[in-house]
Amino acid sequence: MSADSENAFDAKSFLKSLTHRPGVYRMHNAAGKVIYVGKARDLKKRVSSYFQRSHAHPKTASLMSQVADVEVTVTNTETEALLLEYNLIKKHKPRFNVVLRDDKSYPYIYVSTQHPFPRLQFHRGPRKGKGRYFGPYPSIVAVRKTLSELQKLFQVRQCQDSFFRNRSRPCLQYQIRRCTAPCVGLVEEQRYREDVDAAILFLEGKNRSVIDTFVARMEDAAERQDYEHAARYRDQIARLREIEAQQLVSRHSARDLDVVASASSPGTHCVTVLFIRNGAVLGSRNHFPKLAGDADSGEIMSGFLAQYYLGREAPPEIVVDTAVEDGDLLEQELSARSSHSVQIRHSVRDRRQRWLELAATNAREGLTMKVNSNATLQRQFAALGEFLKLEAPPERLECFDVSHTSGEATVASCVVFNQSGALKSDYRRFNLEPAAPGDDYGAMREALRRRYSRIKKGEVPMPDVLFVDGGKGQLAEATAVLAELEIDWLQVVGVAKGRSRKPGMEQLFLAGENTPSILPADSPALLLIQQLRDEAHRFAITGHRQRRSKARTTSRLEEIPGLGPKRRRELLRQFGGLPGVSGASIDDLARVHGISKAMAERIYNDLHLDGKN
Template sequence: MTNAVKKRIDGILKTLPNGPGVYRMLDADGGILYVGKARSLKRRVTSYFRGGAHNAKTQALVGQIRDIAITVTHTEAEALILENTLIKSHQPRYNVLLRDDKSYPYIYLSTEQTFPRLTFHRGQARGKGRYFGPFPSATAVRDTLNHLQRVFPVRQCRDSFFRHRTRPCLQYQIGRCTGPCVGLVSESDYAKDVRHVEMFLSGQSTEVIDELIEQMEAASLALNFEHAAQLRDRISSLRRIQERQYVAGAKGDVDVIACRQREHVTCVQIFIIRDGRNLGNRTYFPKAPVGTPVEEVLSQFLARHYLGQEKPPELIINQTLDDTELLEEALSQEAGRRVHIRSKVRGERLRWLGMAERNVEHALSARMATDAVMEERFEALRGLLEMERPINRIECFDISHTQGEATVASCVVFGPNGGAIKDDYRRFNIEGVAGGDDYAAMEQAIRRRYTRVLNESGELPDIVLIDGGKGQLSRAEAVIAELGLEGLRLVSIAKGPRRRAGEEVLLVSDPPATLHPPAESPALHLLQQARDEAHRFAITGHRQRRGKSRSRSVLEDIPGIGARRRQALIKQFGGLKGLKRAGVEDLARVPGISKALAEQIYSHLTG
């Protein structure tokens, strides 16, 4: 592996997320050498390039890798299904061929019978009824069936066994069946349990859980606490067994397209869905003049990408375009059939679009952190500040508090090779400062940071970046002078009069200067990125510190969440632990919680 390739791979490894997904190892021609899935993409992919013993196959694979592509998924089970699809489609030489789709297990509900049966199924769908899945393993199906039987006593016995019973079996005795074989339950009561099972496996878990919550509250008011506890356990069991399959679901041939723009970089992510299955994704970085709206970039991309090419009957996009009808007409005329372009979707298609948006955000972050982009930005900043020597290290400070409570300062570090150097990040719990005094807090953070650096002979930055205005900058200058540090260039980044991104004002010390870089300046983009990262890191630390010092619910810190909504959230998810595991879609299903508020809750709990 050459130094150039190693440098490229190292840059990719730095940007990998910790969540689940699928990775593809690519050769020099872009061909797929290997497809794998991971619970943590960062840990799994990085393990290939660490020192240590690898078998001969892995050593041969690593020697041919020239690039890595990833797809971020919601769950590891989802990654397993996507991995299988990609291996069958591309048949990479270093993969062992996996079983085909017919061997994936399903849950089968025989809805055509008077007393339907719920059972494990593998193979072709022959019987009349509903099939739920696929599931990643037979164990997952059997565990689901086992837990469902405890909550909804729908029979799971074979039809031949069911037809010849003269007395109830052991399942009835232990409360896992209502005895339909011998007439111990009416058709209507049995149908209610079947309806709940069908709703739950179809993804309507919120409605089922809401009904159980109402029953639990009624039992509690009636002082029937034992029954209320049983219902509470049922609700908890239902949450554990719910396994959403985001990759395989609704039928259809669809391309899902997400477009995002950050600073001067635009990224387009296309997910290819055929017969309801995700066959993979591709990433594009179209070049567009600075200031081109994202909607215009996407419109031109759709025309150039699909005209003259095979196209599915449906395109789902994440932007509302003014010329949607014109694009639909042109694509339909060329295809000889109707081609729909939709931005407002629901259900499975909305989940596909959400996955595409998550992946386009990751691709943008990874692109902006590549060495080439970072080196260009560092060089542009050197030119802007008229510095003679190269800039090798930037340290940025920010302050976070809530009306003076639990003040935390952050220090994040950036370098030209890969951007953020997270191992060097530091936080400071500010003490002995009047609440809300950001100037004194900034002074304390800088003094503590560089006193320790001097005592430990640590690495000093070339630029100290302050999020703030003249007041914060003057305090920083006083500390730097007091410590006798030379060669540090101090810069503060302040929002412009209209407080819009791209209109920031830079205040520079030694020699003093006020700079107004244009919105498209790579130097400004670098400073914005460092400032935003310092802000994120400070807020995270502040929330952690504030949470430890309070006994009140962290939900009280979210605007728009009153007592009634907090109660609904806690009931729906069984407590803060379950709430933190919930996704935006799950939160938005709670009565009174809008999609925007769900995103705010999710960001607050995971930030």
Template sequence: MAEPVPTFDGKAFAKALSTAPGVYRMIGAGDKVLYVGKASALRNRVSSYFNATPKSTRIMTMLAQTVRMEVTVTRTETEALILENELIKSLKPRYNVLLRDDKSYPYVLLTNDEWPRITMHRGPRSVPGRYFGPYASVGAVRDTLNLIHKLFKLRSCENSVFANRTRPCLQYQIGRCSGPCVGLVSAQDYAENVRRATLMLEGRSDDLTDEIGAAMEAASARLDFEEAARLRDLLGSIRTLQARQYVDGRAADLDVLAVAMQGTAACVVLLAFRDGRNLGTRSFFPRTNGSDNPGEVLAAFVSQYYGEQLPPAEIVLDRDIPDRTLIEQALSSAGERRVQLRFSVRGDRAGYLDMARRNAQITLASEQTSQAAQLARAEDLQKMLGMDELPRRIECFDISHTMGEATVASCVVFDAEGPVRAQYRRFNISGIEPGDDYAAMHQALSRRFKRAMATADKPAGVLPDILLIDGGAGQVAQAKAVLDELDIHSVVLVGVAKGPARRPGDEDLLLPDGRSLHPGADSPALQLVQQVRDEAHRFAITGHRGRRQKIRNTSRLEDIPGIGPRRRGNLLRHFGGLGGLKAAGVEEISRVDGINAALAERIYATLHGLDPVTGGPGSDATRSDG
């Protein structure tokens, strides 16, 4: 294949560069970054793109689109690697291998509070603190938390409960918390426990045991035998855990990585061991952007993944990777301890590597089969709706509320590979008549599609190929009115209405021209529509329940006649928060200062959804449209 003629003089550009290490960026039309790369010598690396050496189709295509280049000189190769990773994550260049974030994996979170809290966390890492993981399963997280609570007695309670407790809770009574909420541990001792727990979560148990052993000897030397005995017991517990690390020669702190590829589709499997415990496997599907080189994909994965996660002392790879020594140095520098990248191993490690390879191959084959089925469903939907092209983006809207309270609209997004969770959106609906589903749908759609309209300040946003509305003819009419108001005619609008029997597979698909399609349960197109609709339904209800609970947690007491700031404060302090108050009976509530029997009855009824007059159950059924 003939080498493409570059759109700028790359050879002249390269000659003007220095031989210092750094990062280069290839930029296409519209200042869009196409590729980010690192170099130990910028002049040599950049000039290699513009010589006569044959190159892959992917590189040739990238060069043909490049209109200019930019470079950033760094002091060391390690700095270049770190900067490259940061730019790849922030810019997401078209031709780089990209590690797709998966927020479904659980983490251990140690918060940045004055008295740090340790707990399990899923989803976006928006809570300030340190995140350890991700772990392969919730069970692995719970085992880790159980160990940390037993050894270091860190709190797990929510801040609202912590701030309002007047006596220690059950966790203190069973020896899993040191009682910081009521001053049973000093700030200095608690901070020391947090630091030691952090060492264990980082996999630095050897450092921890050395430190505790030295502290035990020091306590004994100053005749503080009670402290020495406590440290002895703590040291014994940690060493009992460590004893499992060397059974059958297994490593204590180890990650095993294997990559499988089919064409440009890739799967990376990670098998993790921490403190001698097998945390299981996790599968990742990097976006290769045309690369078919397993070593390149694995190198990009290692750089990007461990750029955010603390690396273990040893990482075993199923093959050698480019810049292995450089990446090893960067990870060692970031982790402040030596990190080894190994690819030629024997014994148990070879067995783990074989297991990771087989898992990667099986997982990739399963994913490919799933993608083929997804493509077949999309093709059937295209045919059924008479579309000229395969739908690349499908959005679905749903409305959820409880008797008109806390109305929330959800928007979920699917592409050719399935759900795109990073682009899901929720809309808190306000300013409408409670329970007016049509007005709620109109407001949500207006807010979403007005954002996509071009203005003098911004270009047009992304529009879906298909817009699904969970509802009947009324909701479809509202959607059509919004699209007509905004002069949007390229979107195929479809309403998803339950059939008379309201059974899955009996749905009718309503079109804005009045036609109704009934594909039947065996239709691949309907199966795709159901998948998207069910995800929108789940996302809407989750958002509604969260909003409703937030409203009730903050305003339920304020809505009760006779409850002012002083009485509200007395109640929350006495019971340690709203949760404790809800668990109390009428008689116990009436014992709080300023609360008489009649007021206690009203409080109890309001918090439990009862009629304050009759004492009968109130209506509190969560619903979602459609």
């Protein structure tokens, strides 16, 4: 149901036809773009409230000044409306909604309990495999630190299964007492399983049970006069007691919960999620949701919780610093999606109140750093505008770089910055096949032509300044491509390293100028250019390495007659990659499912006897 887009929006007639049923409404601007999505228990009442003569909140007034059309979708229940609103915000990223852009999955620790000798490993992504998952952790650093501690305490392996299966002698981890070498049978399966069970208890926060277990083992070893193992258990107990002393929480609080608080300044909002697992504070993460105009804390929190938790499993309890609109509805949906009930609590006391104060402190600190960072970026953009003699500071910058190894796997990168920093959703890579290997000019020309052909068609926003990594040659290619596409008015800058190739000595080549410009090392404009150039370089190298690795991993096996894709994948999986396949004997190859003795000999000969290795 929508108003006729060919005529002026008739709000009065539209509102008369609206139903009182629950649903979702979408507001469009004159260009047809969705600028706001909302849900309602009663569509007629909720949407009608927007078309009052005056609006108390400036953000609502700004929104309604841009609305040219409204579209609604009726749902059977309020829960359906909540889910549809979530999906539409994810899809359209409306300007006037709370939009959570940092939506990376959190890391976990995975224990492959189904394996005879389980492995501890870092995990990120869907948790569909068999075994136990512990987390989420606030950062990769927190996971690595915990895994390192687990290795020291319990000596459980962290190597990949392909590495584990093909060992003939203990690796370095055994020598430095980080593993008991189950790969070569230096520890019995039952004894190893006891160490794994102790590690799981530790991850569950049951340190006291682990200490009691180790005390019993130490006493048993001492009675058997096995003093080496007794000393090992003594050291483990001492370390566990030290860790326990550092966790300043009582065991009756050993519950999983998230504590969420927000802080705002004009145009910027920070929401901090504090992670509490088994009564211990694991850390926090700051989020900076996008929202046009100002909003009260309740609106920010309500929008954040829906966007954040409907995309992942929620803990049993979420403590927030402000009341949440439709909190009961969100609780109901999160509980249905999880294996446990979920509570959203606002009024808390004692320890939870102290955690809430800690989350609020982190939110204020995160906001301060973000505001200062934005102010620095704005100064840098302003300085860049002055250097380039633009009428106003630029708002969108693009930078291109090319990466290859002796002409192999050429990749060009395009990174985009605006006045909020890196706009990673607009980054692009181009896999290139230049006419001559190592032709950087040709590669740059092809990448720019592909990118700016789309920009000219209106598929991608036009930048204010284009940077290319390189000197006069790259600048000439860029200006030639833009002239060919009839957008030669765009400002282009070539960024070349100085003779010393040290940061701060970059030479900046501008179209129409014979000599390069060199800005002071502490120039805000130069610092912005360096950051943009370095990001383009990083993004290009990463893409090049991925493309090169993929080519080198598959091409040699693809050349072997009779070896199809299924058996190639099985070989790579069993041996952990092409180096493992190359290092395997004929008998080892023949043990792989689907590989006959004759095929094993053919693979071995092709990889070793024809000079390819």
